[in-house]
Amino acid sequence: MKSDLPALMKTRNLDALLIFGDALHNPPMVYFTGVHHVTEALLVIKRGEEPLLFSHNMERDEAAATGFATRSVTDYRFRDILKESNDDFALASARMLQRMLTDAGVTKGRAAVYGKRDAGQAFGLLGTITELLPELEIVGEIHDSVLTEARATKDAAEVERIRAVQKQTTEIVGQVADFLSRQRANDGVLVDKDGKPITVAKVKSKINLWIAERGLDNPEGTIFAPGAEGGVPHSMGSPDAVLRVGEPIVFDIFPKEAGGGYWSDFTRTWCLGYATDAAQALYDDVRFVYDTLISEIHADERCAVFQARTCELFKQRGHPTVNEDPTTNVGYVHSLAHGLGLDVHESPGFYGDPKTAKDFLRRGHVITVEPGLYYPERGMGMRIEDAVHIGPEGKPEILATYPLDLVIPLKS
Amino acid sequence: MKSDLPALMKTRNLDALLIFGDALHNPPMVYFTGVHHVTEALLVIKRGEEPLLFSHNMERDEAAATGFATRSVTDYRFRDILKESNDDFALASARMLQRMLTDAGVTKGRAAVYGKRDAGQAFGLLGTITELLPELEIVGEIHDSVLTEARATKDAAEVERIRAVQKQTTEIVGQVADFLSRQRANDGVLVDKDGKPITVAKVKSKINLWIAERGLDNPEGTIFAPGAEGGVPHSMGSPDAVLRVGEPIVFDIFPKEAGGGYWSDFTRTWCLGYATDAAQALYDDVRFVYDTLISEIHADERCAVFQARTCELFKQRGHPTVNEDPTTNVGYVHSLAHGLGLDVHESPGFYGDPKTAKDFLRRGHVITVEPGLYYPERGMGMRIEDAVHIGPEGKPEILATYPLDLVIPLKS
Numbered sequence: 001m002k003s004d005l006p007a008l009m010k011t012r013n014l015d016a017l018l019i020f021g022d023a024l025h026n027p028p029m030v031y032f033t034g035v036h037h038v039t040e041a042l043l044v045i046k047r048g049e050e051p052l053l054f055s056h057n058m059e060r061d062e063a064a065a066t067g068f069a070t071r072s073v074t075d076y077r078f079r080d081i082l083k084e085s086n087d088d089f090a091l092a093s094a095r096m097l098q099r100m101l102t103d104a105g106v107t108k109g110r111a112a113v114y115g116k117r118d119a120g121q122a123f124g125l126l127g128t129i130t131e132l133l134p135e136l137e138i139v140g141e142i143h144d145s146v147l148t149e150a151r152a153t154k155d156a157a158e159v160e161r162i163r164a165v166q167k168q169t170t171e172i173v174g175q176v177a178d179f180l181s182r183q184r185a186n187d188g189v190l191v192d193k194d195g196k197p198i199t200v201a202k203v204k205s206k207i208n209l210w211i212a213e214r215g216l217d218n219p220e221g222t223i224f225a226p227g228a229e230g231g232v233p234h235s236m237g238s239p240d241a242v243l244r245v246g247e248p249i250v251f252d253i254f255p256k257e258a259g260g261g262y263w264s265d266f267t268r269t270w271c272l273g274y275a276t277d278a279a280q281a282l283y284d285d286v287r288f289v290y291d292t293l294i295s296e297i298h299a300d301e302r303c304a305v306f307q308a309r310t311c312e313l314f315k316q317r318g319h320p321t322v323n324e325d326p327t328t329n330v331g332y333v334h335s336l337a338h339g340l341g342l343d344v345h346e347s348p349g350f351y352g353d354p355k356t357a358k359d360f361l362r363r364g365h366v367i368t369v370e371p372g373l374y375y376p377e378r379g380m381g382m383r384i385e386d387a388v389h390i391g392p393e394g395k396p397e398i399l400a401t402y403p404l405d406l407v408i409p410l411k412s
Numbered sequence: 413m414k415s416d417l418p419a420l421m422k423t424r425n426l427d428a429l430l431i432f433g434d435a436l437h438n439p440p441m442v443y444f445t446g447v448h449h450v451t452e453a454l455l456v457i458k459r460g461e462e463p464l465l466f467s468h469n470m471e472r473d474e475a476a477a478t479g480f481a482t483r484s485v486t487d488y489r490f491r492d493i494l495k496e497s498n499d500d501f502a503l504a505s506a507r508m509l510q511r512m513l514t515d516a517g518v519t520k521g522r523a524a525v526y527g528k529r530d531a532g533q534a535f536g537l538l539g540t541i542t543e544l545l546p547e548l549e550i551v552g553e554i555h556d557s558v559l560t561e562a563r564a565t566k567d568a569a570e571v572e573r574i575r576a577v578q579k580q581t582t583e584i585v586g587q588v589a590d591f592l593s594r595q596r597a598n599d600g601v602l603v604d605k606d607g608k609p610i611t612v613a614k615v616k617s618k619i620n621l622w623i624a625e626r627g628l629d630n631p632e633g634t635i636f637a638p639g640a641e642g643g644v645p646h647s648m649g650s651p652d653a654v655l656r657v658g659e660p661i662v663f664d665i666f667p668k669e670a671g672g673g674y675w676s677d678f679t680r681t682w683c684l685g686y687a688t689d690a691a692q693a694l695y696d697d698v699r700f701v702y703d704t705l706i707s708e709i710h711a712d713e714r715c716a717v718f719q720a721r722t723c724e725l726f727k728q729r730g731h732p733t734v735n736e737d738p739t740t741n742v743g744y745v746h747s748l749a750h751g752l753g754l755d756v757h758e759s760p761g762f763y764g765d766p767k768t769a770k771d772f773l774r775r776g777h778v779i780t781v782e783p784g785l786y787y788p789e790r791g792m793g794m795r796i797e798d799a800v801h802i803g804p805e806g807k808p809e810i811l812a813t814y815p816l817d818l819v820i821p822l823k824s
Contacts, residue, residue, distance in 0.1 A: 020531050061644045079763060089555035119538070125552070126535045142537050259631070
């Protein structure tokens with residue numbers, strides 16, 4: 001968590017963190033600032049010191065709301081620097097950054113860089129800064145950065161925020177179940193009271209309203225994928241697809257706090273009216289693995305061990321898995337879990353060799369648990385996903401419970 | 413526009429464009445692919461050739477929907493590469509990218525890089541790729557990239573998409589005006605029928621529902637800033653603030669197509685019930701400059717010329733401007749305009765020296781026109797903003813018209 005950062009920075013010999021970009025939908029920045037309408041900013045965090053936020057004058061009220069000391073980017077008079085640089089925008093940008101870093105006292109040592117911005121701009125700008133400030137080493141951590149490591153372990157306030165958004169998500173799921181159960185079937189297709197088929201687009205438009213009513217964002221949309229479409233894990237569901245009685249629908253929903261805060265992540269697979277024997281059998285296998293892993297998962301073990309265990313259980317039940325063939329498109333084709341926070345997929349990761357992989361499950365981690373089986377040629381996929389917090393006992397606590405039922409009965 | 417790219421690439425001696433990241437909320441990728449649930453992808457565009465999209469197996473349906481040739485990232489068996497790399501994730505990531513680029517035939521020459529991703533990861537990964545593929549020069553364009561240049565000029569389909577979202581935005585603005593006009597004042601404060609003050613948060617919750625009803629996204633929220641808060645251009649408006657009769661409210665709203673497509677951008681300043689003389693005088697100055705610039709703006713002139721003209725007109729009316737003092741917080745404190753497209757702020761830019769600045773206004777550009785005046789100490793700001801398309805005649809065509817009135821009369 002945040003309080004680990006000075007020690008983590010020391011271990012990796014980092015003198016400063018430089019975080020670029022907006023305080024919206026930009027996890028490294030939002031982690032420190034919270035969500036604010038501050039754009040194209042720079043947050044400088046020297047080891048063991050309070051952060052300093054550079055932002056535009058026009059956004060000074062929003063910048064002040066972060067509670068950090070602030071400096072105005074506008075005061076650097078970019079237009080003058082541009083003139084000094086003979087209208088070379090790239091050079092002027094680097095020179096302005098050089099002056100900001102100099103004023104912040106970051107001109108030598110090692111500084112790690114974070115924040116969402118254009119990859120080419122980052123490469124160009126940071127390369128030029130390395131020339132302008134030759135005593136400063138810019139560190140670009142590709143993986144396992146001090147920030148991703150700190151962020152993986154949530155403090156109590158973070159857990160409560162993720163729990164709150166996950167709870168709201170389960171409420172929306174309940175509204176969807178209720179909406180579907182109140183429709184009727186006509187020739188095996190779900191229709192509204194006027195006899196018009198309920199499409200995936202119709203369901204999603206309801207979902208979007210219910211998300212907006214709660215003041216949440218849904219930037220990546222919702223997976224509502226019936227039949228064969230649910231057989232490919234990330235198929236979103238075709239807007240015009242209709243819902244057939246008995247056909248499994250993979251419903252994976254992941255709204256986040258407005259402006260780019262903490263995410264939720266939740267999946268159920270539903271059959272409307274009834275389940276076929278084939279769907280029920282697939283469900284039973286996924287449910288068995290879900291129940292088993294929820295009971296077995298514990299802290300201080302390599303995450304990859306639980307992925308291996310999931311593969312083992314699915315294999316015992318006759319399913320192909322990524323353990324035998326990493327490129328399989330049928331059976332169990334993905335990871336059991338991922339960290340959940342300001343990114344919808346963050347540390348820890350559940351891949352790699354169960355004997356050597358680096359990521360261990362720790363108390364304070366918030367992760368998904370999401371076993372699934374995929375058979376597009378049989379016209380179905382099946383996934384159950386909950387978000388859990390690894391509590392003080394080292395065991396998973398489901399953040400927001402919701403019935404695991406496969407079948408949504410139709411009331412009429 | 414897109415069709416300019418091969419020539420632009422040739423001029424700058426670029427052999428390939430490498431676009432990283434998601435096909436969601438990532439303008440460089442969405443520009444080619446459209447919005448799809450494809451994440452952590454790589455699009456390779458060799459000069460004059462059809463793009464090739466690398467993406468995860470789990471998202472193969474969504475990748476196929478882009479219409480591009482696709483390759484599965486999964487087939488590169490990252491886990492094996494990780495093992496070969498002694499669990500060095502950073503090295504393994506670079507080696508996998510090396511193999512993908514080799515298969516795409518991009519191992520030498522000059523390749524420009526784009527796409528939103530973590531700045532540090534980009535810097536680290538691209539630095540390592542430069543070592544692994546020494547004949548390939550990675551080009552990080554900080555400004556005026558071939559992509560921003562191509563994207564600035566919109567083709568007919570793009571103009572229609574921006575027009576459509578801008579039109580929906582004006583419809584929402586109309587709903588807000590109608591909602592406000594139906595409330596009544598109590599001791600100078602707008603209240604609902606139960607006598608409860610209407611807060612900024614209440615208005616924004618309505619706006620969010622109306623945005624969701626239209627299937628649009630609103631990732632950065634809405635500026636609805638009454639009184640002194642409107643005197644700082646990007647203050648969002650405090651949630652608990654009440655609305656006072658006669659007090660100017662800066663209302664700047666900018667939803668975008670769902671999943672990260674084209675943006676709208678629109679501002680009106682409103683006084684509920686009536687305007688004070690001071691507010692009316694400020695409005696008249698902004699309106700005069702708006703009308704003048706809308707009539708004067710034309711293609712094939714430096715954009716900075718129109719910014720200088722705006723400053724000149726405001727100065728004549730006795731207002732401080734950024735021309736005399738780039739750091740001023742009162743009077744005219746920002747740019748007249750910015751390009752509007754897949755980014756809410758994109759090329760062309762209206763800053764710099766009117767005699768030497770690089771950006772010219774061109775037919776096909778879509779820009780905002782948004783003069784404003786800011787006097788936080790006087791308790792008010794004033795801005796009018798429309799989005800315009802520079803049409804075949806070289807003149808601005810307002811994409812979606814909406815009344816410019818300052819006063820929203822209260823019906824009761």
